[in-house]
Amino acid sequence: MIPMRTKAPSKEDLASELGAAEDIWNAIIALVTKKFGSIDQEWKPSKASFGQICLLRHKKRTLLYLTPDKEMVRVAIVLGERAVVLVLASELPEGIKTLIREARPYAEGRGIRFPVSSAADMLVVSDLVVIKTTPR
Numbered sequence: 738m739i740p741m742r743t744k745a746p747s748k749e750d751l752a753s754e755l756g757a758a759e760d761i762w763n764a765i766i767a768l769v770t771k772k773f774g775s776i777d778q779e780w781k782p783s784k785a786s787f788g789q790i791c792l793l794r795h796k797k798r799t800l801l802y803l804t805p806d807k808e809m810v811r812v813a814i815v816l817g818e819r820a821v822v823l824v825l826a827s828e829l830p831e832g833i834k835t836l837i838r839e840a841r842p843y844a845e846g847r848g849i850r851f852p853v854s855s856a857a858d859m860l861v862v863s864d865l866v867v868i869k870t871t872p873r
Contacts, residue, residue, distance in 0.1 A: 744780065745778065745780045745791075746780070746787075746789060746805075751805055754787050754805045754806070754807065755805050755806075755808070755809075755810065756807065756808045757808055758805075758806075758808050758809045758810050758854065761809075761810050761853055761854065761858075761859070762803065762805065762810050764859055765793075765801070765803060765810065765812070765853065765859065765862060766778070766793065766803075768859065768862065768863055768866075769793050769795075769800060769801065769866060772863075772866060772867070772870075773795040773800075775795070776793050776794060776795050776800070777792075777793075777794045777795075778791050778792070778793060778794075779791070779792040779794055780792075783804065785804045785805075785806065785811075786806065786807070787804065787805045787806065789805075790802055790803065790804050791803040791804075791805075799815070800814070800866055800869065800870070801813070801814055801862070801866065802814070802850075806852075809852050809853070809854050810852070810853045810854070811850055811851070811852055811853070812850070812851060812852075812853050812862055813848060813849065813850040813851075814848070814849060814862075814865050814866070814869060815845055815846040815847065815848040816837065816846050816847055816848075816849075816865070816868070816869055817845075817846040817869075818842070818846065818847075819873070820846070820868050820869050820871070821837055821846070821847055823868045823871065824837055824865070824868055825837065825838070827864065827868065829861060829864055829865070830861060832851075833849070833851070833861060833865070836849040836850075836851060837849055
């Protein structure tokens with residue numbers, strides 16, 4: 738089965754949905770781009786109010802899922818069991834650790850979703866991506 742591709746939304750539509758959170762959206766993309774050099778943004782249909790979700794991918798590996806929402810960005814990440822152990826042993830906020838502990842384990846890992854609305858949240862996103870991509 739061929740995956741369904743969705744056309745990227747216009748910059749205007751995205752900015753209208755995000756409002757003040759547009760800067761956070763752009764900062765997340767810049768942060769991941771700085772770490773990996775090049776990333777692909779792949780848009781897929783979603784049941785979220787915006788109707789689309791953006792996958793940030795590096796060499797076909799999905800690093801983050803970004804969902805534009807009214808005045809906020811929702812970030813989702815799937816962590817393998819090795820990364821889960823690293824997160825639980827890290828200095829990340831207890832709220833993130835609780836989300837991971839409570840996440841149902843699947844073959845591809847444990848997925849968590851959380852809103853990003855501040856610089857402190859950006860640091861959490863950065864730390865999670867670094868942990869997810871830490872070599873064995």
